[in-house]
Amino acid sequence: MVATVGQPTMDDVAAKAGVSRALVSLVMRDSPRVSDQSREKVLAAAQELGYRPNVWARNLASGQTHTVGVMLNDLHNPYFTEMAEGAAMAADDRGLQIMMTSGWQRAAGEVAAIESLLAMRTDGLLLGAARLSVEVLEGFGAQAPTVAVSTYSETAVFDTVNNDEEHGANLIVDHLVDLGHTRIAHIDASIAAGGPERKRAFVNAMTARGLAPIVVDGDFNEHAGREAAQQLVGLHEPPTAIFAANDLAAIGVLSHLQAEGVRVPNDISVIGYDDTILAGIGTVSLTTVHQPRQRFGQHAIELLAERIDGRTDVRHELIQPRLVTRSSTGRAATSTTTKRK
């Protein structure tokens, strides 16, 4: 008596249904080459045994995984999780599985995570703003079709999907100029990934309009926003509008201005970036730039699918952000401007 230990296998199902293992395999893969009668017999047997195809064996035998590995730098950042959501939907449409890992914010963790995805022989790699150098990324990119999202890394090895920073900066500056602002400051987060691109875009947008860009050092967090605001308010000619590195920094700005009795937007307008949940809160109501985060993931999967299907040229996609106007921006306080001059 051979006791079937553990999970039932295809042979168990075949024996129970009185057919060959190959037939069971065909049924499991929805092949049309099976008669309705046999199909039902097999499905009934499978159901009864609680059979579930073993993915490891299937992928080994077929040599395909129909799986893409998704590595997210930071799960805490809603940016990435929403991106992953978009990717998951798009993957689902194409019959691809998603295997998600995270480096838990450490570079070493990211390498380990990517290594383990490669060990699984995933059909492709989707890297969400890895904090790894372009060189390291290119090394991985050479081993599997790869798309990097929000890494701003120009390379000839893998595809990328990024936010169009130029467009975002233009939206912001246009909005502020329309409201009569000319002294516009940017809180720079060049210390972190994505910061340099955002700053450069701001400077370009300003100079293109004949305006002098004001830039102060900062970071992508509340504390940095607070400090930068303090610095800006203390200027001889303070700006009438502040474009913060992101929503968190903008919140820091708002906190400082409130504490100082500076009215928003009457005295100073404030703009964030990202349109996080924070921006929409009633008491915050922050004008900000929205990135269609799900589309990033969706696009990345599309590019990846093309790559898996054999495309060899490299593509760099830019996604267009849009401005979300709330109550932290308003007409420039022209009186102040004139007075001080």
Add this chain to the structure above:
Amino acid sequence: MVATVGQPTMDDVAAKAGVSRALVSLVMRDSPRVSDQSREKVLAAAQELGYRPNVWARNLASGQTHTVGVMLNDLHNPYFTEMAEGAAMAADDRGLQIMMTSGWQRAAGEVAAIESLLAMRTDGLLLGAARLSVEVLEGFGAQAPTVAVSTYSETAVFDTVNNDEEHGANLIVDHLVDLGHTRIAHIDASIAAGGPERKRAFVNAMTARGLAPIVVDGDFNEHAGREAAQQLVGLHEPPTAIFAANDLAAIGVLSHLQAEGVRVPNDISVIGYDDTILAGIGTVSLTTVHQPRQRFGQHAIELLAERIDGRTDVRHELIQPRLVTRSSTGRAATSTTTKRK
């Protein structure tokens, strides 16, 4: 001439190093039964070929995966991602791999996600507040060692890890009573998972102190908080303190109170739950209840590891939350209370 197409295999490495495949296997698994000389030879060959063991083949042959599947109801909720982070750390310590999936907030998605984890024959399942019925969860729990986090489902089939709602409610009520409050209201979110437990704990805490619990219907979001606040402020004897279902609802309360010119905490104290990033923002500064979210995941993995190692009795763990005092709570406005009476 046999062209080695695709990735190199163990045989390629063995051939290159001039040893048997079995030896390569031993080296890859860090076996002590290999001489230093051979080890180096094999590693050098592997390095040169860019060899990486195929996980599918390994798991199939060994019958073990050393992997636990983690299903998260909602990646947008920082609660779950931080829980996952704790789980990932704990898993790492035990040499376990984490395989993460999400149901993307749909019950059908959750079932599919869990099914795919089971198809991978993961050693265990960690379910993060699945929005599935206890019966369905028990069905899965019967197929693999399972731990459910924050589902509040009492069952004899799998282990659970939950927040100690009783303790949390006591912390809140004690804090408010210490500040002189007696008319305390709770915004109930019984409509959603976890809500009923929170409400029950509040009612218990109040009655145990001889106080009459005030409860209004709501939900775990800003809008519901706003509406509930409106209702409460309109009462003949409005409460002097509001315990919102969570931070988001508390933010809604703050918005409404601000709009109505009700001062916080001078006129009414407000308490949230979860200690999300929102609570810490300067302009919000919300007193709230903090749950050590990483420890949830850590504990879950510990329980899972015990289960995998053969423990058969069921465990239900409660994790102790703690109060984080910020500026949305203060002494009760006794004057008002007396006046109205």
Add this chain to the structure above:
DNA sequence: CTTGCCAAGTAGAGCGCTCCACCTCTATGG
């Protein structure tokens, strides 16, 4: 009645690894 064809099903060789049983040395003790 033969031929050809198609639909339905099967046998068996892998996929890349692990693991058990076994083999081959060299050093050691009696």
Add this chain to the structure above:
DNA sequence: CCATAGAGGTGGAGCGCTCTACTTGGCAAG
């Protein structure tokens, strides 16, 4: 000088599937 042990290594049978090539049994056409 032989028995013995242990370190170091090998061969080959699986793990649970897929996939190619092949078989079989009807049935329509000639």
